[in-house]
Amino acid sequence: MRDAVDALPDRGRAAAIGAALLAWYDREARAMPWRVGPGERLAGARPDPYRVWLSEVMLQQTTVAAVRTPFLRFLERWPDVAALAAAEDAEVMAAWAGLGYYSRARNLLACARAVTARHGGRFPAEEAALRMLPGIGPYTAAAVAAIAFDRPAAVVDGNVERVVARLFAVETPLPGAKPRLAALAAALTPERRPGDHAQAMMDLGATVCTPRRPGCPACPLAGLCAGRARGLAEELPRRRPRPERPERRGIAYLVRRADGAWLLERRPPRGLLGGMLGWPGTDWTAAGDPPAPAPPLAADWRPVAAEVVHVFTHFRLRLSLAVAEVGGDAVPTRGSFVAPAAFSPAALPTVMRKAFELARPAFPPRAAAMPQRGPVSPGA
Numbered sequence: 001m002r003d004a005v006d007a008l009p010d011r012g013r014a015a016a017i018g019a020a021l022l023a024w025y026d027r028e029a030r031a032m033p034w035r036v037g038p039g040e041r042l043a044g045a046r047p048d049p050y051r052v053w054l055s056e057v058m059l060q061q062t063t064v065a066a067v068r069t070p071f072l073r074f075l076e077r078w079p080d081v082a083a084l085a086a087a088e089d090a091e092v093m094a095a096w097a098g099l100g101y102y103s104r105a106r107n108l109l110a111c112a113r114a115v116t117a118r119h120g121g122r123f124p125a126e127e128a129a130l131r132m133l134p135g136i137g138p139y140t141a142a143a144v145a146a147i148a149f150d151r152p153a154a155v156v157d158g159n160v161e162r163v164v165a166r167l168f169a170v171e172t173p174l175p176g177a178k179p180r181l182a183a184l185a186a187a188l189t190p191e192r193r194p195g196d197h198a199q200a201m202m203d204l205g206a207t208v209c210t211p212r213r214p215g216c217p218a219c220p221l222a223g224l225c226a227g228r229a230r231g232l233a234e235e236l237p238r239r240r241p242r243p244e245r246p247e248r249r250g251i252a253y254l255v256r257r258a259d260g261a262w263l264l265e266r267r268p269p270r271g272l273l274g275g276m277l278g279w280p281g282t283d284w285t286a287a288g289d290p291p292a293p294a295p296p297l298a299a300d301w302r303p304v305a306a307e308v309v310h311v312f313t314h315f316r317l318r319l320s321l322a323v324a325e326v327g328g329d330a331v332p333t334r335g336s337f338v339a340p341a342a343f344s345p346a347a348l349p350t351v352m353r354k355a356f357e358l359a360r361p362a363f364p365p366r367a368a369a370m371p372q373r374g375p376v377s378p379g380a
């Protein structure tokens with residue numbers, strides 16, 4: 001099927017879209033802790049590349065609402081790239097808990113160290129140099145170059161793809177349409193205020209041109225939008241159906257010692273949840289290949305009736321749980337006991353926290369054994 005617009009937009013149309021978008025952004029820009037708004041920019045303020053980069057890494061696959069608190073927590077603890085580069089790996093991994101995709105936290109540290117070692121603690125301004133840094137792909141490089149340094153880089157994420165597909169009525173399904181949408185987004189990127197343009201596109205996609213029920217009547221681009229004119233806005237962008245995620249199974253062992261300590265194990269540095277603390281468990285095996293039990297110590301293990309179901313990017317995990325209570329002399333073959341005062345479920349990755357919440361009723365309450373809510377991370 002041919003798209004409604006096969007050529008790039010003419011200059012006049014691109015300029016009209018850009019002008020309408022920036023005028024709207026000047027009125028409606030969302031306030032964010034990492035953002036220098038249009039009014040502040042006009043007064044001469046410039047964004048801090050460290051904050052822009054940190055927010056962009058945190059925002060991948062996550063919402064603005066979910067990022068605000070961890071962003072401020074990071075900033076308070078590590079106010080600049082040199083401070084983050086000097087942080088302990090385990091501290092950063094614990095502070096990242098809840099944001100998911102832990103490989104990003106490892107790359108965050110590697111990138112902070114590379115900026116410090118290779119660039120004297122200053123982020124480079126060019127997309128090409130940014131892409132040489134660990135964990136910075138095309139999207140993050142473009143976002144940092146545009147927002148922090150006002151370079152005319154086309155910043156294209158899922159929100160922008162959606163807006164552009166609708167604006168130009170691109171009916172080719174994703175992911176095949178990606179190059180076309182990127183070319184259209186690049187053609188719209190202005191020489192003047194490219195950073196504000198990028199943020200305006202993001203805001204429009206997040207607040208007006210939303211995935212379901214786009215707010216076309218309130219949209220500053222309504223009169224310029226081919227998708228709206230053709231009555232296709234809600235249907236776009238089209239997507240090729242996704243294949244089903246395969247399923248994996250595993251067993252996690254939750255054991256509490258008589259003094260209230262919990263047995264935790266740090267996962268290997270590479271691979272899924274690499275370097276994070278979790279409950280000792282079996283390998284996660286493919287469906288049809290049940291996991292072989294691998295308890296971390298001899299105990300009277302009891303199964304928990306409910307299972308944890310957790311969806312990772314490439315598979316769905318069904319995690320069975322076994323619980324036990326042991327005496328003070330129990331010696332595990334793996335992991336270490338973490339005292340209740342040092343145990344914080346909030347510092348565990350989401351799947352491990354889900355396991356704790358499901359298994360919790362199987363452990364009778366005991367004042368000394370219940371974990372303290374708070375940011376303290378276990379040091380096992």
Ligand code: SF4
Nearest residue numbers: 209216219222225233
């Ligand atoms: Fe999106 Fe509607 Fe605006 Fe077009 S008019 S960009 S479909 S909100």
